Amino acid sequence: MQLPKNYNPKEAEIKWLEFWEKEKIYAFDPNSKAEIYSVDTPPPTVSGKMHLGHSFSYSQQDFVVRFQRMLGKNIFYPFGTDDNGLATERMIEKMKNVKGQFMKRKEFVDLCLKTLKEIRPDFVYDWKRIGISADFSIFYTTIDQHCQEISQRSFVELYKMGRIYRKRAPFVWCPECQTAIAQVEMKDNERESKLVYMKFDTSLGEQITIATTRPELLPACVAIHIHPDDKRFKHLIGAKAKIPFSDREVKITANKDVDMEFGSGIVYHCTFGDMDDVKWMEEFNIEPIEILNKDGILNEKAGRFKGLHVKKAREAVIKALQEEGRIAKLEPIRHVVNVHERCETDIEILITDQWFIRYLDLKDEFIEYGRKIKWYPEHMKARYENWIKGLKWDWNISRQRHFGIPIPVWYCRKCNEIIAADEKQLPVDPLVDMPLKKCRCGSNVFIGEKDVLDTWATSSLTPDIAIELFKDKKIFKKLHPMSLRPQAHDIITFWLFNTVVKSYFHHKKIPWQNAMISGWALDPKGKKMSKSKGNIIDPREMIAKYSADSLRFWAAGSRLGDDLPFQEKDLVTGSKFSTKIWNASKFAFMHLSDYNLEKPAKLEVMDRWILSKLSKVVKESTENFIDYEYSHTKLEAETFFWHVFCDNYLEIIKDRLYNAGKRGKEARLSAQYSLFHTLLTIIKLMAPIMPFITEELYQLYYKNHEKIKSIHICKWPDISMIDEHAEHIGDFVVKVVEFVRKQKSEKQLSLKTPVKKLTIKAKIEEKDFDSIEAEIRAATTAEHIVFEPTRGKKTENDLEIEVGF
RNA sequence: GGGCCUGUGGUCUAGCGGCUAUGACAACACCCUUACACGGUGUAGAUCACCAGUUCGAAUCUGGUCAGGCCCACCA
Numbered sequence: 001m002q003l004p005k006n007y008n009p010k011e012a013e014i015k016w017l018e019f020w021e022k023e024k025i026y027a028f029d030p031n032s033k034a035e036i037y038s039v040d041t042p043p044p045t046v047s048g049k050m051h052l053g054h055s056f057s058y059s060q061q062d063f064v065v066r067f068q069r070m071l072g073k074n075i076f077y078p079f080g081t082d083d084n085g086l087a088t089e090r091m092i093e094k095m096k097n098v099k100g101q102f103m104k105r106k107e108f109v110d111l112c113l114k115t116l117k118e119i120r121p122d123f124v125y126d127w128k129r130i131g132i133s134a135d136f137s138i139f140y141t142t143i144d145q146h147c148q149e150i151s152q153r154s155f156v157e158l159y160k161m162g163r164i165y166r167k168r169a170p171f172v173w174c175p176e177c178q179t180a181i182a183q184v185e186m187k188d189n190e191r192e193s194k195l196v197y198m199k200f201d202t203s204l205g206e207q208i209t210i211a212t213t214r215p216e217l218l219p220a221c222v223a224i225h226i227h228p229d230d231k232r233f234k235h236l237i238g239a240k241a242k243i244p245f246s247d248r249e250v251k252i253t254a255n256k257d258v259d260m261e262f263g264s265g266i267v268y269h270c271t272f273g274d275m276d277d278v279k280w281m282e283e284f285n286i287e288p289i290e291i292l293n294k295d296g297i298l299n300e301k302a303g304r305f306k307g308l309h310v311k312k313a314r315e316a317v318i319k320a321l322q323e324e325g326r327i328a329k330l331e332p333i334r335h336v337v338n339v340h341e342r343c344e345t346d347i348e349i350l351i352t353d354q355w356f357i358r359y360l361d362l363k364d365e366f367i368e369y370g371r372k373i374k375w376y377p378e379h380m381k382a383r384y385e386n387w388i389k390g391l392k393w394d395w396n397i398s399r400q401r402h403f404g405i406p407i408p409v410w411y412c413r414k415c416n417e418i419i420a421a422d423e424k425q426l427p428v429d430p431l432v433d434m435p436l437k438k439c440r441c442g443s444n445v446f447i448g449e450k451d452v453l454d455t456w457a458t459s460s461l462t463p464d465i466a467i468e469l470f471k472d473k474k475i476f477k478k479l480h481p482m483s484l485r486p487q488a489h490d491i492i493t494f495w496l497f498n499t500v501v502k503s504y505f506h507h508k509k510i511p512w513q514n515a516m517i518s519g520w521a522l523d524p525k526g527k528k529m530s531k532s533k534g535n536i537i538d539p540r541e542m543i544a545k546y547s548a549d550s551l552r553f554w555a556a557g558s559r560l561g562d563d564l565p566f567q568e569k570d571l572v573t574g575s576k577f578s579t580k581i582w583n584a585s586k587f588a589f590m591h592l593s594d595y596n597l598e599k600p601a602k603l604e605v606m607d608r609w610i611l612s613k614l615s616k617v618v619k620e621s622t623e624n625f626i627d628y629e630y631s632h633t634k635l636e637a638e639t640f641f642w643h644v645f646c647d648n649y650l651e652i653i654k655d656r657l658y659n660a661g662k663r664g665k666e667a668r669l670s671a672q673y674s675l676f677h678t679l680l681t682i683i684k685l686m687a688p689i690m691p692f693i694t695e696e697l698y699q700l701y702y703k704n705h706e707k708i709k710s711i712h713i714c715k716w717p718d719i720s721m722i723d724e725h726a727e728h729i730g731d732f733v734v735k736v737v738e739f740v741r742k743q744k745s746e747k748q749l750s751l752k753t754p755v756k757k758l759t760i761k762a763k764i765e766e767k768d769f770d771s772i773e774a775e776i777r778a779a780t781t782a783e784h785i786v787f788e789p790t791r792g793k794k795t796e797n798d799l800e801i802e803v804g805f
Numbered sequence: 806g807g808g809c810c811u812g813u814g815g816u817c818u819a820g821c822g823g824c825u826a827u828g829a830c831a832a833c834a835c836c837c838u839u840a841c842a843c844g845g846u847g848u849a850g851a852u853c854a855c856c857a858g859u860u861c862g863a864a865u866c867u868g869g870u871c872a873g874g875c876c877c878a879c880c881a
Contacts, residue, residue: 006843183877212881225881259881267881274881335880379809383876386808390877493876519875524816526874557818557829561810563874567817569830572843576829579843587840635819639828650840658839738846745835745847752838781838 003589003700007582009547009575013692017128025710026069026133028076030475037073038482039065040463040512041134042495043080043142045087046116050126052529052566053488055539057518059555061486062132063630064516066688068483069133070716076479078138078466081124083116084147085455086177089403090342092116100402101178105431112403113143126540130548131691133712140465142458143405147465148427151458152408155397158357158505159409159420164397166418168353170278170288171396172338175296175310176345179400180354182454182494183393187341190334197264197328198321200224202252203240208233209328211263213335215321216313217270219246219302220291223284225255225267233266244326246303253284272349290351294400310348355398355407355451359501363388369500372510376628377561380489380517387493395501397457404452410435414443460498463511482512489517489561516628519563521555526565537566549690550574556634556689577638578693581686584646588679589701591657592672597705600670604656605771607674609730610649611721613640614678618717621685630689637685645678648734655778663774680706681717732764733772733779735799740780743803751781757804758782763790 020026039061044054069075089100092112100108120141128136140147158164171180196215199207210224224241226233240249250269257276258267271288272278281288291302296310304320305313321327338347359366366388375381398407406429408421421428422436430448438444458465467479481503487496496515503511522528523535542551553574558564603611617640624632653671660668680702687694691712698711708714740758744751758780762769769787777785790800 003840005841210881214881257881259879263881269881274879276879276881333880337880377810382809386877390807392878489875519810522874528874563811565817567830570817573829576843580841583841583844585840590840632819635828639819643828646840647845651838654839741846745845748835750836750838751846752836 003582003586007578007693007696009549009578009692010544012696013129013131013548016692016695017131019695020133020710020712021128021136023709024137025712026075026077026135028078028135028138029074030470030472032074034072034074036076036478036483037065037068038076038467038479038484039078039134040466040482040485040499041077041079042487043082043140043459043462044123044127046081046083046120046123046141047087047091050123050130050539052521052537052539052542054126055130055551056521056555056564057486057488058127058132059130059552060518060560060630061484061516062130062552063556063688064484064486064625064628066133066691066712067625067630067633067716069712070684070687070714072715075133075135076138076466076482077134078140078469079124079127079132079134079136080140080142080462080466081120082142082455082459083120084141084143084404084458086179086181086342086399086401086404087455088112088116088143089401090177092403103402105402108402116141116143129543130539130551133691138466138469140469142455142465143403145427146469147458147461148405150461150465150468151405151453152421152426152428153423154461154464154502154506155408155453155457156420156423156426161505163358163505164355165358166353166355168351170272170281170349170351171354173294173348173350173352174340174343174345175292175294175348176343177340177401178294180352180396180398181340181347182396182456185341186338186347188336189339189344190336193333193335193337194318195263195331195333196318196321197331198244198268199326199328200241200244200268202236202242203249204236206236208236208241208266209264210266210268211331212268212273213333214270214273214314215317216298216305216308216310217273217291218244218268218317219298219305220271220289221250221268222271222281222286222289223250223269224252225258225269225280226252227258227260227265228254228256230258230260230265244324245305245320255280255284274349278349288351292348292350294350294352296348310346352400354396357395357397357501360391360394362501362504363391365504366497366500369504369510373500373512374514376514376516377559380492380515380561383489383492384497387497395498397454398451399454400450401452404455405458406430407449407451407453409449410446411449412439412441412443413445413447415439415441417441419446456494456498459495460502462499463503464506480507481510483514485512485515487515487517489519492517514628517561519558519561522563522565524565524567526563529566542568542571546571546575547578547692549578549692552689552691553577553634556630559631560628574690577642578690580642580646581683581693581697584641584650585679585683585697585701587650588675592676592701595669595672595676597676598669598673600666600673602666602670603674604667604670604775605726605729605768606649606652606733606775607670608721608723608726609733610645610674610678611719612723612727613644613730614681615720615722618681618685618719622716622718625688633685634689637682641682641686645682648737649678652733652737652775652779655775659778677719681719684711684714684717687711687714729764729768729772732762732799733775736760736776736801737779739801740782740803747805749805753781753805755780755782755803755805757784757786757802759786759788759800759802759804761788761790761800765789 174181193213195211197209197211236252237254239252298305298308298313300306370384408428410419419435499511550571554570621633656663656667656671683694
């Protein structure tokens, strides 16, 4: 069998992708009796492009899945895309140059759906291209009817449980997107700003100075706070302060939350500058004064500043204060403001009607559930618990957007009663559909809820969504809880946590037994990759330049959970590995063309040596893979292949393979047998990491013998041919060979140069030496060998070698 | 401010109680050896961030310091 000189990954990888799909190699079999391994695959957010971080973490989960498949398990590995929500909405607005808010909802939603349909196949192809072995026929998109139904059903069930409520409450709001956003959707932006020192009159006659970065909220000031221990000001507690530009007076109250060091040491309490303001509002039972509209423009309650946008109002208030001589000073300040991560707009806190899931009373249960899940790596659990302990708000699930899953409720026009959809009628669009029953008051005139569900309210149901693609209820029992949730560490606090929450409510069970948490791909300097920094690496370019296998090989180089700085040269390593295994296989297949699986009566020492070492590698690799330590498996297989198998074993057996006449047919057969099994095992060990080239090599030679369609459904190697004695002798041979090589190298001689006389003194039995003398002779090109066994006190490692040229 | 993680030759990395501390890339020297020059063999290069402790013995365990990363909170 003659292999082409070079391996061409560009052609081969596409060929095998098509083969796997056509032959349904990764299909889940709902009727199989084999143990199931089910995966709650993260649905990537459709953005038209896979980024390097995706290829990193999805490769890592794929290593594990492919390993589990080779253990003979029935793999349930669905694939979905997350294309519901604000991210998609903004993407479509950009792509199509439209604004959702100026369109009819239906029209906009249709445009989104149509556009998604166009771009989705390309997007999903990126995942196929890196060799993700999901069953792409088990497919969902979080905006499809199936997901809508499940998501709305979850809402209705929770509503019936009394877990969902609607409340008018202060909440984080994006004036640009005009929707409520969650805590996790915010990010910090550092900014140059002015700290404004404003002078207020008090009922005691003296003036006080208050420092703020938000002077425009002046008309919304509801109180002044002073620390009760602040000697400078405590006499003012109980007095009143007059709000400039209005007739209002507010109370000066004692509040121990005040930081006496910041600004002037006096806080003005507005509606709402930050979350503290909200907290104090409740604590002191103060009525808010809402001066901001949803678009960030001040309303009539702002008096003379009405109609101005926040930023304009800020300047206007400063100017007005200056005119009245009420500015003590303006201090430049660098501070951090919260912005909406999608559009980088400063967030506001507004009082709006929102839907919430009540869950703060269940923190202990959620922590308990987290402890039932096995975390890989374990320390990631700490992040989960930390997050729960710090939770302060119920889960806001409503968004004031167009594109999303509608909240399935109506309001009775007559009595304002909330009517939830009937489970039978799901999915519904309350703006189009009507409830099945009349209101209790007898009315049948309803107003549909306009709000949609936040995307996490749906993606927290991915286990249900994926499993229910099979209508058979028995399947659910087999698949739930799922075996594995793979994901990256940045979304532990929402996607992972939210899924646990939903599973708690709907199933009273953990959603999965194991969670494997990947790290991040960082830029070469170890910094996070982001568009704004311009340090993005496009995985597609890397695949085109190297190969998907090389990219995966790189991703296997980092331990689970660790971040990995990207260096392009690391992809070269993967490609080199491919070349090496290609060439080694070329050699092996050449010498195995006449081999027919016969087992020799007796295995030569060096063959027992390699098989024994291989057995240990297999054992270690398997154990590591079971613990999600694919990087160890990769490293071990790599090192064994390159340095034990290629550098030494192949060199040593060449003589037997080429010179059967001199060394004997049995000796050659023994080498063939070992070569066959060792290489096959190496290819299998590497198959989860490098699925393409291993498939290519398998199909070229081994398939004829193994009779299984693809290497990826072959059995994971299980060999135990440990032979300590052979290892000892074999190691001795390698030491001698290496020593001679070194001598030749130092004398700048070709490795072919014959050795006239090779003298070896070692603690090896003569009969053992006889068994490998021919191997040493061939591998060192020695013409004459003198062997002296050493006895007595010398340790086993004692070895004296003399090389005479 | 709280939590978690990390700190090993120029770069990345293995090791996580006991050997002259892995390996890759880069550098240098040599070798076209019948799988591979997209290769092979070798050489040089690390006081394992710093300090203290536990121990017969620490890169490895404990405490502290410093530096970096991530998450959370705060920033009136």
